Amino acid sequence: MNKKTKQTLYTILIFAAGIVLGILAGYIGIKASGGGTILRTIGEIGSGLALWAFLGTLIAYYSKNPKLAAFRVLLFYLGILVSYYICASLWAGVPPLKEIGKWLILAVVAALAGALIWFAKRKGWFGAFCAALPIGFLAAEGRFFYQTLKTDQIVTIIFAFVLFLLLPRQKGQRARAVPFMILIVLISIKFDVIAGLIQGLLKM
Numbered sequence: 001m002n003k004k005t006k007q008t009l010y011t012i013l014i015f016a017a018g019i020v021l022g023i024l025a026g027y028i029g030i031k032a033s034g035g036g037t038i039l040r041t042i043g044e045i046g047s048g049l050a051l052w053a054f055l056g057t058l059i060a061y062y063s064k065n066p067k068l069a070a071f072r073v074l075l076f077y078l079g080i081l082v083s084y085y086i087c088a089s090l091w092a093g094v095p096p097l098k099e100i101g102k103w104l105i106l107a108v109v110a111a112l113a114g115a116l117i118w119f120a121k122r123k124g125w126f127g128a129f130c131a132a133l134p135i136g137f138l139a140a141e142g143r144f145f146y147q148t149l150k151t152d153q154i155v156t157i158i159f160a161f162v163l164f165l166l167l168p169r170q171k172g173q174r175a176r177a178v179p180f181m182i183l184i185v186l187i188s189i190k191f192d193v194i195a196g197l198i199q200g201l202l203k204m
Contacts (some may be wrong), residue, residue: 007064014059014072018079021055025080026087041151050141050156052080053110057134057163060114061121073114077107120167128176131167135160135177136184143185 028043045051056073063069081103113133120131142156164181168174 007068011068011072011075015075015079018076019083022080022083023087026084044150044152045155048141048152048156050138050152050159052077053134053137054159054163056110056114057117057167060117061167063114063118066115066118069118070111070115074107074111077110078104081107117167121169123170123173125176127170128168128173129180131163131173132177132180132184135163135167136181137188138163139181140185140188143189 056076059072059076060069063072081100085100116130117134118130120127120133122130138156138160142153142160145153145157164174164177168177
């Protein structure tokens with residue numbers, strides 16, 4: 001199997017993984033409210049952005065180039081959205097097309113972010129900044145874990161720590177990434193950037 005065939009196969013598998021995860025997310029989202037503690041906890045993790053940001057970051061980082069990173073991230077999220085809303089329409093009624101459109105916009109934004117995150121493997125300050133983007137976002141999202149002790153918050157911090165170990169791999173890159181991470185966390189907390197973006201889409 002040549003390299004091009006392997007890359008195509010990986011891309012197809014990523015899209016298929018998105019479809020499977022979308023089905024699971026739809027099923028758990030519907031069943032979680034009436035389920036046990038474990039199912040509700042899984043539902044809370046799946047309904048947040050942290051899990052999907054973590055997976056999207058890994059897909060982007062391990063892609064061959066930034067264009068492929070953006071394409072794969074977009075395909076992954078499209079797979080999730082398509083299967084999720086098909087399942088939701090079968091189990092809970094057809095959702096408004098306007099709502100689907102908003103999440104499609106967010107998927108495109110995430111794909112562009114994926115292209116940027118790919119550069120996290122590069123040396124220097126720019127690579128450190130790109131690595132800090134998803135880490136800082138996840139750290140900001142899970143910052144209340146020590147107060148709430150909620151599982152989804154703890155898992156979010158674990159995701160941030162794993163990315164901190166994986167993304168800035170070159171010598172000295174973690175040290176360079178730390179100030180950017182702190183800045184991103186502070187900006188996210190001060191201006192509530194992600195929540196503002198999502199709320200803006202939901203109000204469209």
